[in-house]
Structures are given as structure tokens and as C-alpha cells.
Amino acid sequence: MRIVIAGSSGYLGKPLMEALEGLGEGHxxxxxxxxRxxxxxxxxxxxxxxxxxxxxLDGVDAVVxxxxxxxxxxxxxxxYKKRIETSRVVPTMVLAEAVAAAKVPVMVNASAAGxxxxxxxxxxxxxxxxxxxxLGRLCLKWESATEAAEKSGARVVKLRTGHVLGPASVLLDRFVPAWKCFLGGRFGSGRQYMPWISLRDWVGAAVTAxxxxxxxxPVNMVGPTPITNREFTKALxxxxHRPTPWIIPGWAVKIVAGEAAIELLRGAKIKPGVLQANGYEYQDQTLFEALRYALND
Incomplete structure (x- = not known):
């Protein structure tokens, strides 16, 4: 397959490129x-x-x-909220229109568990x-921006990604130093769900898509075992190898993170329905397995 990738230098783009290059299909x-x-x-x-x-995009089989x-x-x-939206919706719309014009058969587009x-x-x-x-309205605009590609008959896949856990992941880079200093604890009630997936499973699922x-x-890019923030805290x-006795109140999280604290204080119990229906085999079935992989343990 001839595949065009936008966003290939990011945390997800780099390993996806490496995986596609490593396959024997001659991508x-x-x-x-x-x-430049x-x-x-x-x-x-x-x-x-x-x-x-x-x-x-002439002769291209898929756009990612x-x-x-x-x-x-x-x-x-x-x-910054406007930048978050624009950086997603505008490139998606431009690519979807080009996919439609060039009659590219497949478009795989990022989205989020938000x-x-x-x-x-x-x-x-x-x-x-x-x-x-x-975040819900953002994702709706983001996914709707693929409309031109869908109307042209392209197979459009929308990757609703949760927290990705892998070496040098943003989430773990923020949390691990605090946990190692005995400052780990749940956020707020700890009952909110934290959708997660290991980086290698995200890559594997993306290649499948x-x-x-x-x-x-839409495809929910999350692990097969949903966990709450309390469970995440204990697993990390x-x-x-540190205790996690603390309770970090919601107001404290909001002081540090502002409105972005919604990612830590709210969440959903997300089922990876499409991946499971298509028989995707996870390398990391549990959060602890994903953390061991991410931390090279």
C-alpha cells in the first residue's frame, strides 16, 4: 500500500511509521x-x-x-482552546477534501475518547x-470534518484514542516523578474512569484499521479492561514500588491544570467494541501489563 501520513513526527506517528515500515507487505x-x-x-x-x-495523492491507497x-x-x-480545535479540524477537512478529489479509498483519522x-x-x-x-463538541467537529471523504465513498476510520501508555508518554512523564517521591494519590473521588491503551496496542490496532x-x-482505541482513577493510582x-495514600482534591487539580483538569476528574467506561468484534488480540490485557511495558520493567 502507498500510505500518506500527516502528523508522523508525533508520539503516535513515529511508532506507527516504524511499524508500517517493518511489515513485509512493502508499504x-x-x-x-x-x-523543508x-x-x-x-x-x-x-x-x-x-x-x-x-x-x-495520486495512486495513494490510504491517508492517515x-x-x-x-x-x-x-x-x-x-x-488555546481555539488552537486545540483548529489544529484538528482544519487539517482533517483539508485532507478529507483532497481524499475525495483524488478518490483515495481509505482515510484513517485521529479522534479522542473525549x-x-x-x-x-x-x-x-x-x-x-x-x-x-x-471535548465532546470538539470531537464531533473533528470527526465531522471527514465528511467530504465519506461522501466520496472512502472507507473512513475515526480513532477515538484514550490515554496512551508507553515509554516517554505524556501522562506517565507527569505522574511517575511524583509517585516516586511518595506523592502519588487518586484525584478527587477516584471513581472516574480513565480510558487507557498501551502504545504498542495502539499501533497494532491502527495498523489493523x-x-x-x-x-x-469510529473505533475506540482503549484497552480491554476499563479502570478507575483509584485503580490507576494503585497500579502505578x-x-x-511506592504507596499511594494521598487524596488530591478536585479543586487542587484545577488550580494546577485549570479547565484541562477535566481529563483527570471526569471520564467514561469505554468498551473497545469494534476492536473486540474484529478479533484484535491485545498485547497488554491489563493496566499493570501496560505500565510494565511503558516503564520498561
């Missing part, structure tokens, strides 16, 4: 980049300056879009409507 990979091309397989694009030339600034990269204010918002103990799957909060012609629409403590 031909092309990277859309914002800088350093390699033969790189093509410059700027989604904010106009449409992508459909000729770039992983663009978007880090949701937790800064405290949320009006400007689609579901706070659902308490109710299990949700890919058929559940988007939440009405900021690209190659399996039966998969289309066990992984780094």
Missing part, C-alpha cells in the same frame, strides 16, 4: 511535513494556507491523519452520542 510511506523536506519521502504542506493539491496540538500542553484559555465526556459507571461503545462538553477493509467509522504505585 510505501509518504510524510506530509510543515518543514529532509528526506525523499517528505512533501511540504500547510493546511492553513489552502487546499492540498490532489495530485499529491494524526494532526493536533497536545490537549494538555498548556492551561486552557480561549486562545467524545464520551463523563458517563459515570455507564458503559459506552462506538454508538454512544458525543458529550455536550468542550488501515489494512482491514471491514473496519469503518505498584509499578514504581
Amino acid at each position: 510505501d510511506l509518504v510524510r506530509l511535513v510543515r518543514h 523536506p529532509d528526506e525523499e519521502n517528505e512533501i511540504v504542506w500547510d493546511p492553513y494556507k489552502g487546499p492540498l493539491d490532489p495530485q499529491i 491523519n494524526l494532526c493536533g496540538v497536545n490537549v494538555g500542553g498548556k492551561r486552557w484559555n480561549a486562545a 467524545w464520551y465526556g463523563d458517563r459515570a459507571d455507564i458503559e459506552v461503545d462506538e454508538s454512544t452520542p458525543a458529550a455536550a462538553d468542550f 488501515i489494512e482491514d477493509e471491514s473496519i469503518r467509522g 504505585g505498584a509499578a514504581v
